[in-house]
Amino acid sequence: MGNGESTVYMRPSQIRYTHDSIQANFRNGTPMEETFRQLVFQKIQVDSLPMIEVTQHNGYWYVVRGNRRLFLLKKLERLGRVTTVQMVNKPFDSDVFNRQNTTRNMGLSIRIRGDPDLEQKLNQIWNEYQNSWSCIVS
Known part of the structure; x- marks a missing residue:
């Protein structure tokens, strides 16, 4: 790390989005659903994902690079699978x-482009996971 960068551990819920919307696929074409x-x-x-880059502005933390990753990490945090994540400050x-900041609501939420059912699909994946564990326990 250089240029005043440091590593911080933060809850995804502490970070705000800089984009108003994100594409449902990562730049390499991988669907967010698959990740x-x-x-x-x-x-x-x-920790195998590239670290999210964050910065502080007007007393709030914002993602500089990694809006899609942040979306997934926030979902995992709500499900109890993630507490804190290493990020680059x-x-x-x-x-x-x-240049990055296109949010219209101070980064509190983000719209998904290209797959209006993504949230529903993520919930379905979580349900599949929970059901796979209940089969093992039963």
Whole structure:
């Protein structure tokens, strides 16, 4: 890490989005739904994802890079699967922030483009996971 960057551990719920919407697929084409499935079923670990980059602005933490990852991590936190996540704390850069910041609600929520049923699909994956454990326990 350089240029004033540091590593911080934060709850995903402490971070606000900078985008007003995100595409349902990552840049490499992987659907967010598939990454969520791999995380829930522990095929991959949270720390295998690239670290989210955050910055502080007007007393709030915002994601600088990683809005899609943040969306999934917030969902995992609500489900009790994630508490804190290692992130890169970047010094505030108004040019970068203003370029990234398209949110209309101070980053409190985000809209999914390309898959209006994504939230429902993520809930279904979580239910599949819970049912797989109940079959083992029964």
